[in-house]
Amino acid sequence: MNVLLDNLALYGDGLLGTVELTVWSALLALALGLVMAAFRVAPVRPLRAFGTAWVTVLRNTPLTLLFFAVLLGLPRFGLVLPFTLFAVLALGCYTSAFICEAVRAGIGTVPTGQGEAARSLGMTFRQTLGLVVLPQAFRAVIPPLGSTLIALAKNSAIAGSFSVTELLGVYKPLNELGYSIIWSFVWIAVGYLLVTLTLSALFNALEKHYGVAR
Template sequence: MDVLADNWSVYGEGFLGTVELTVHSSLLALGLGFLMASFRVAPVRALRAFGTVWVTVLRNTPLTLLFFAVLLGLPRFGLVLPFEVFAVLALGCYTSAFICEALRSGINTVPPGQGEAARSLGMTFGQTLGGVVLPQAFRSVIPPVGSTLIALAKNTAIAGAFSVTELLGTYRTLNELGYSIIWTFIWIALGYLLITLTISLLFHVLERRWGVAR
């Protein structure tokens, strides 16, 4: 049990690395997911096609393969960035496909008459989507979006295999120092549990305040 007390800085650095990856990737995923959901329901065929391709490709690509493509492929085209940024891009883009589908499902729950009424008042597609449809859809997508971001937090563990500082990667250092692998992983698991429970609590509060009444 001394592994945590003796290596607080190692665990702390890994924990903060995972938190940063989770926060930055979540923001990117939410932004891209909202954009792609808008494309998926847009009246412009080209935008709908782009959104469909984005979701289809990313949802059916293994995340590890996407990491290889981003971290090893992009530098070959002259795009050289810190590995942490590449990891955020891979995690954010991958998760955005699932966020997009959750949002689109929520949009489909809004009665068509709402959009028709808004358009009859002269509102544009963007105004209708942002001012009428999405505020209503948001209430029904809080639980699935929360579950998706919890999955993202756990997926950050893949980044450790690509020289990115995160929580799971601390086991290598501690294993080399001769600490018990069992206690090492127990503390790592508790770290992930703390992060995922925090996300779960946040979305529970959002659901109680704005979610659909059951």
């Protein structure tokens, strides 16, 4: 308990960093994931090809390698940003591929007649997707979205190895101060547990309110 009480501010900064990293990365991942899901079901072949390539590359690329590519590769092209922003880009893009597939699977649960009826009324593809298909698909994708964002919160730990302030990185100064590495990691694990349980409770509430009836 001493390691926590003696370094409460340090743990607090790490927890806040993890929460901020998770929130911003999740927002980016959701936005990109929805766009890529729309691309993958679009009637335009180049868009479908781009969406497929996006998902295939990112889902099959190790996240650590993607961090290296973003944090070390982009500055070589003159794009110099704070490390936290680079971490958000890496986490958000990586997670967007999984969100895309979850949303696309949800779109597949919507009866095809719904889209055909919308098009018969003169609605465009964008209107059909945004006003008819996605609102119905949302109910089916709540559980996989929750699992994906919980995984995102845990994946944010990688950012600590790239000088980004987050929870796992707390162990470095604590180790240098001579605290027990075991208890340091115990309280780090408790912090991650708080984040993941909060996300789990949020998506459980959403599922009960909006989810498909069983």
